[in-house]
Every structure is written in C-alpha cells, then in structure tokens.
Amino acid sequence: MDASVSDQSAASPLTVGIVGIGGIGSKHARALREVPGVVLDAYSGGTPSSGADAGWPQARQVQHRELVERPDVDVVAICSPSHLHGPAALAVARAGRHVVVEKPMALTTDEADELVRLQDAGRCVVAVVTQRRFEPVVTALKAMLDGGGLGQVRLVVAQMPWHRDEAYFEAAPWRGEAASGGGSLLNQGVHLIDLVQWLCGPVATVTAQAGTQVGARTAEDTTVATLAFRSGAFGMLATSTATPPGHDATLAIYTDRGMLEMTQGVITQWQLPGAPPQAGSAVPGGGADPGAIGLAGHRAFWSDVAAAIREGSLPAVDAHEGARTTALLCAIGEAARTGATALVHGADPSRGAAAPNQGV
Known part of the structure; x- marks a missing residue:
C-alpha cells in the first residue's frame, strides 16, 4: 500500500467521519467509544445533537459532500x-482516503470491482461492515x-425468518424500494449470505425466486434460493421480513462427518467429531427488532480496521471480501428476475459462460 495512504502514527488518534449517522450510523458511533485511539470527528445527517447523543459531544455536524472531502478525517x-x-x-477511495462501508459494499459488480482495483492500487483501505464474522463462535x-x-x-x-412492521418502512421508505437496495435479501439477509460463502466456500451458480407478500412495496420481502458451490456442495437459502413475530x-452445515447448526452465534446442534466452539452468551439478534442488535461485533470490526490502518495492512473484510458477497447477491437477484440459473460473477468459467456485470 502507498506509504502516503498507509502511514498512520500509532501515537495520533485515528479520526473518523460518519456519512449518515441516523440508524446504523449511530450504532457505529457508539461502538467507536469502545475502540482505543479512535475519535469521531464529524458526521452528516441526523441532528446537531446526534454526535453528543452517541457519546461524542465534540463531533461536528457537516454536509455529506464536505465530510467526504475533508482532509483531516482519516476514515x-x-x-x-x-x-x-x-x-x-x-x-472517498478516489480521493485516497480510507473507507468503511456498510453492507452491501455495492449494488453492482462493476462498482465492487472498481473498489477492489482502487484498494489494490494502494489508494486506500476499504473495509466492509460484516460484524458477524467477528463473533467468537463464528471465527x-x-x-x-x-x-x-x-x-x-x-x-x-x-x-432468516425475520419480521419488520409497517413503522419500520415508514421511518425510512428506501427500505422498501428495490431501486434503493431495500428488501430482505440486500438489507437484512446480506449478513447471513456473507457467512454462508465465507464459511462454506465460493458459490458458482444460483437459482432463485422472490416476491413481496406484504404491502405494495417494490422491494421483495421474501427470497428463496438454491446454491451450487464450487466445491460441489449445495445450499438452500431463505430470507424474509414477512414472518411475524420474527x-x-x-445456519446448518452438513458434512461427510456430521452436522452442526448455529443460531445467533451459539451452536444449537453439534453432531461432529470433537467439542463444539463455545460462546459466553447468544449474540443479540434483530429477528423482530433491528434495535436489539448489539455493539460487540461492531467494536471488534472497528478494532480490526484501526489496527490494519496503523500497520499499513488490509482489514479482515476488505474490498475483495465485499466484492464476493456483492457478486453472490447480484446473481441471486438476476436468477429471481429471469427464472434462469445465474452464474456468480468471477466464478469458475467451467460452470458456464460469464454473465455481464449487472445490479441486483
């Protein structure tokens, strides 16, 4: 990585700016309070008191564009x-600044590929928020x-049989809009999908169906898919926000030696050699309430990002990792739209001809 980008003194605090402090942005702000050597300097969105409400009274509210262009913000x-x-x-990446991006990293493989290129060229660190990878049982x-x-x-x-009521969509209408990346697959199921491909290996092809079972929103609220892994394994995926109470x-994984099932960071079934990994307690989930999701994963994620920037290395979930998940999401979306088997972008060509880059 370019020294001008990666040189970050361990003695100086890492300054962070948050684009969009409402909702998930405030959770990041609160998690940053528990990461040594990191300071929230500025934010956009929210209200003039949003920074103070999250524990950062000195943080300044600025416009989105100003925040992206500020040279005194490291990340x-x-x-x-x-x-x-x-x-x-x-x-942000083209400006040579480090970027943390909420899931999904991008809605098209073209955007994802360009972020990979900028990171690999040494322009910046790109880190994708996938906090579930940092749960002790998952690691x-x-x-x-x-x-x-x-x-x-x-x-x-x-x-992922979750539930989101009408108030959830009224609070942020984009959550129910297909063009804005709403829906159970992209907005909620992405974390589960990321775990599937990270734990079990890359997916080559998919088939899928999707629909809206509640209301007249343009985004699906239920998706089912079948996955063919490059290893030869198969998978079934279901995401929904239309299954009350949530x-x-x-996640169940079956191998040639037995099976396991994991629920909210806890092993609930284990029929495999040896002892299962243990967790102190279940990780708070968002099946019925998105506000119930805890801070531990975000804290671990930010600690990893801060360490990578200071050491001039890459974080655990960098642009390459984010691009793999975007590619799988795009393939599921394509398969649901067309009714045909879709090739995952970047998959082994022996599984079929490469599909053009397109969005979900």
Missing part, C-alpha cells in the same frame, strides 16, 4: 441507504472448517 464510514454505498465509497468455526477437521461440506441450509436466523 470515512458510509452508513447511508444501500444504493448510495458504492458511489460514496468510490468517491472458531471458520478455523475448524478450513482445517478440515469437520469434513467436507455437502449441504448448507440458511434461514425468529432467529439459523
């Missing part, structure tokens, strides 16, 4: 609606699967 965190993630992250499970001790993955079943998301 810009993009917490705006999903369709703005890619364009805003690209603007332990990743090591066990990669080490081969749990056997070869054969089947994956991932389900239930915990589950």
Whole structure:
C-alpha cells in the first residue's frame, strides 16, 4: 500500500467521519467509544445533537459532500441507504482516503470491482461492515472448517425468518424500494449470505425466486434460493421480513462427518467429531427488532480496521471480501428476475459462460 495512504502514527488518534449517522450510523458511533485511539470527528445527517447523543459531544455536524472531502478525517464510514454505498465509497477511495462501508459494499459488480482495483492500487483501505464474522463462535468455526477437521461440506441450509412492521418502512421508505437496495435479501439477509460463502466456500451458480407478500412495496420481502458451490456442495437459502413475530436466523452445515447448526452465534446442534466452539452468551439478534442488535461485533470490526490502518495492512473484510458477497447477491437477484440459473460473477468459467456485470 502507498506509504502516503498507509502511514498512520500509532501515537495520533485515528479520526473518523460518519456519512449518515441516523440508524446504523449511530450504532457505529457508539461502538467507536469502545475502540482505543479512535475519535469521531464529524458526521452528516441526523441532528446537531446526534454526535453528543452517541457519546461524542465534540463531533461536528457537516454536509455529506464536505465530510467526504475533508482532509483531516482519516476514515470515512458510509452508513447511508444501500444504493448510495458504492458511489460514496468510490468517491472517498478516489480521493485516497480510507473507507468503511456498510453492507452491501455495492449494488453492482462493476462498482465492487472498481473498489477492489482502487484498494489494490494502494489508494486506500476499504473495509466492509460484516460484524458477524467477528463473533467468537463464528471465527472458531471458520478455523475448524478450513482445517478440515469437520469434513467436507455437502449441504448448507440458511434461514432468516425475520419480521419488520409497517413503522419500520415508514421511518425510512428506501427500505422498501428495490431501486434503493431495500428488501430482505440486500438489507437484512446480506449478513447471513456473507457467512454462508465465507464459511462454506465460493458459490458458482444460483437459482432463485422472490416476491413481496406484504404491502405494495417494490422491494421483495421474501427470497428463496438454491446454491451450487464450487466445491460441489449445495445450499438452500431463505430470507424474509414477512414472518411475524420474527425468529432467529439459523445456519446448518452438513458434512461427510456430521452436522452442526448455529443460531445467533451459539451452536444449537453439534453432531461432529470433537467439542463444539463455545460462546459466553447468544449474540443479540434483530429477528423482530433491528434495535436489539448489539455493539460487540461492531467494536471488534472497528478494532480490526484501526489496527490494519496503523500497520499499513488490509482489514479482515476488505474490498475483495465485499466484492464476493456483492457478486453472490447480484446473481441471486438476476436468477429471481429471469427464472434462469445465474452464474456468480468471477466464478469458475467451467460452470458456464460469464454473465455481464449487472445490479441486483
């Protein structure tokens, strides 16, 4: 990475600006209070008191564009609606500044590929918010699967039967708009989808169906998909925000040696060799209430980002990782629209001809 970009003194605080402090942005602001050597300098959106409300009374409220262009902010965190993630992250990266971007990193593979290119050229660090990867059980499970001790993955079943009431969509209408990146797949299911491909390996092709079961919103509220992994394994995925009262998301992995099931960072079934990884308690989930999601994962995520910037390295979830998840989301969206099997962007060409870059 270019020294002009990566040189960050360990003695000086890392300054952060948040684009869009409302909603998830305020959660990031509160998590930053628990990360040593990091300071929230400025934010956009919200109210003049939003910074103080999140524990940062000295943080200044500024306009979006001013925040993106401020040279005294080391890291810009993009917490705006999903369709703005890619364009805003690209603007920050092209300015040679570090960028943290909420999930999904982008809505098209073209935007995702360009962020990868800018990061690889040494322009900046790009970090994608996927806090579930930092849950203790998830990280332990990743090591066990990669080490081969749990056997070869054969089947994956991932389900997210959540619920969001009308007030949730009225508070932020973009959440129900397809063009803005709303819907159960992109706005809620993305974390589960990220875990599926990170733990079980890259997906080659998908089929899918999606629809809106409640109201007249343009974004789907229920998606089901089948996944064909490059390894030869298969998977089933279901996401919904139309299943009251809202239930915990589950991930079941079946291998040639047995099976496991994980619910909210806790192993609930274990029929495999050895002892399962243990968690002190369940990770708060958002099955019925998005406000119930805890700060521990965000705190661990930001600690990793800060360490990477200070060391001149890349974070655990960089642009390459974000691009893989964007590619899978785009393929599921394409398959649901066309009714045909879709190739995941960047997948092994032997599985079929490459599809053109397009959005979800």
